[in-house]
Amino acid sequence: MKVLMFGWEFPPHISGGLGTACYGLVKGMEHHKQDLIFVVPKLWGDEDPLAEFVNASEIEIDYRERRFRDIWKSLTYLEVSSFLVPYLSPEEYHNHTERLLKDEDEIESSVLANKFSFSGKYGKDLILEVSRYALVAAQIAKDKKFDLIHAHDWLSFPAGIAAKKISGKPMIAHVHATEFDRSGQTVNQRVYDIEKAGMEAADKIIAVSQLTKNTIVTKYGIPEDKVTVVHNAVLDASIIKSNVVKKVPEKIVTFLGRITFQKGPEYFVEAAAKVLQKDDNVRFVMAGSGDLLNRMIQRVAELRIGTKFHFTGFLKGDDVDKMFALSDVYVMPSVSEPFGISPLEAVRHNTPVIISKQSGVAEVLQNAVKVDFWDIDAMADAIFALLHYNGISKMFKEMGREELKRLKWEHVAEKVIGIYKQTFNQ
């Protein structure tokens, strides 16, 4: 059985968590010798050769194929004048939409050109790239031999749908995050529509957590038995020994992630203030950047905890490891987190973790304190306990390590292959 898989990015060139998850899964597949064609919009040439890679930017589309025109027509709901583009200033946005309105024909012709060079990023032409990706998928589906389609998240759902249309093969939609996790209550209708179309067109859906499955069922109206939960894993469960030396005498409690609504940074700040009332011997660190950063700084000043609550800005590479290594407690108070890999990274650094019940990772990590994201009293309590009662933190460290070893991508791949077989036989 051969699987045609559509992703959006692949390490080392990634900007989201999706690339890491795809890498883990493909690696696990390799372990089980699963035959795989992996398509990405853009290949850089330095990817780990774990599968038969296809670079969508190099695929030429054959327009004598009438069915492609039909696919393009059916993609017109992906109208390029969408509001999807993230992180644009008002002026940029204006220019962007202006250009789109003016040059719609031109864009259509560029999408329909023989070849199209993808950026593979989450840039301003995202929707355009998503629809071109679907056309390329149709071409690949026509040329390649395979038995099953597997598409990751909404970016590649139109590709999966197109491939299914051309080949008639079954399709699996893999949901790593939904629009509700990304945007809270103000969902982008177009993205939602694409997600829903993908879920409906799929023969089977894989959700990264029960939490995500619930969203798929309740918000997208998908029958429960169509969705199977397969949790993510960690690429490397080894314990990271660090020689970073802490230079402050206090214990350190860390939040690390995007400082946005979904990650619940304000609950961390409030809990910090509560802990500091009782215990002066602790410092809090908020590492990361995001649209709520200034509001958090403002709140820290209001609470008068500025000499014990620090901001590092966006951290990368070594500094992330350093931050984990310096931390005595790691807190992930996410309001909505389909999975959430960072607490597992903390465990690798021997750092006990507190996670919100509203995160998918809470379903797999037993040796962690779990609190509701809004329950700042419970959060403060847990922080205090992990800082002061060595028994629990010691236990969490030891048992967390053991737990981590069981979270392997080869196990994930095994489950996914099981789903392939089941789908294929239906």
Add this chain to the structure above:
Amino acid sequence: MRTICFYFQVHQPFRLKPYRFFEIGDDHDYWDDYSNRNIMNKVAKKCYLPMNQLLLELIRKHDGKFKVCFSLSGTVLDQMEAYAPEVLHSFQELVATGHVELLNETYGHSLCALKSETEFQDMVSLHQKKIQYHFNGYKPKVFRNTELIYSDDIGEMVAKMGFEGILSEGAKHVLGWKSPNFVYVNAKEPKLKVLLKNFRLSDDIAFRFGEKAWNEYPLTTDKFIGWLNQVPQEDEVINLFMDYETFGEHQWKETGIFEFMRNLPDSILHQTNFNFSSPSEVIANGSPVGQINVPTPISWADEERDLTAWLGNDLQDEAFDRLFELEKLVKRSNDPDIYRDWRYLQTSDHFYYMCTKFFSDGDIHAYFSPYESPYEAFINYMNVLSDFILRLKLAEKARG
């Protein structure tokens, strides 16, 4: 008496280097040596050296009839010592003419008058010693507080320290119908004379001089003389108070600011009935017209002439309160490095960078800030302060 009193504020802060969380507890060197040096050298070249030269020529030419007054903060003197001794020499040369008065202020260009009388006294006497050391035993008689911040209480403290007068802002909301062009006395201690800045004429030079959108642009010496002659005959003193960096730095050479100043003394002495006085001469010769009531502090900043450029938002208040909580520990430490850092951390500029009220018309604040936002300024300051607190605690422990 009908006189003009020029006072120039000379100040540079010790700017903090980007100080990250990871450095807390390890790196005790907070100051951005590179940019402090560069800025001092730049301002020296554009402003201090050429303007000092011009003033020296004018003073010599008018043989004492033209005079000015300076206040040099302790931090700017430290920077001149370290980075630009030739600037210090040129100020010494000016003072040696006998027609340049020096004022006393707080060493660290600090806001401590609002928080701690003991620290205020320490800062003033430190500054006094510094002035005496560099200017041949010179002892200032008149005081100017940081940012011209003044209140009845501050005036009382200053009088207690033996000063004859103090400089402040002729803030509209304090003066009401009164004119800034007279000598006033402190409401609690009438021995202390208060000189108030004529903000219209001062700011015409300091802020509007080179502004092409201003309907009086360009400001010529003749035009300024015309305005002086319109001042009611009974008014006694025009206090022209401004940052010294106005000349060549805030108003670039290309605006013609130097030519304006070159011609001004001659024109004033010949085309008006004003002469020039130093603040102590104004105080000695003028007769006060009454007391001025300032229950809440005023300053020379922004439209509001209050403290909100430095204090009042949560970022500023948090930083300020945390800093001053440390006074006892700092003084017990007896460590000159800790002392110096604490003084430099008090400099008003650090709090100015944290001001959020200028998000809309932030040009002035943005121009002076090394940070991209007040939030960044706060983070950096608090990281440094956190390390400073750790040092204090260690020092405290070491003493047992």
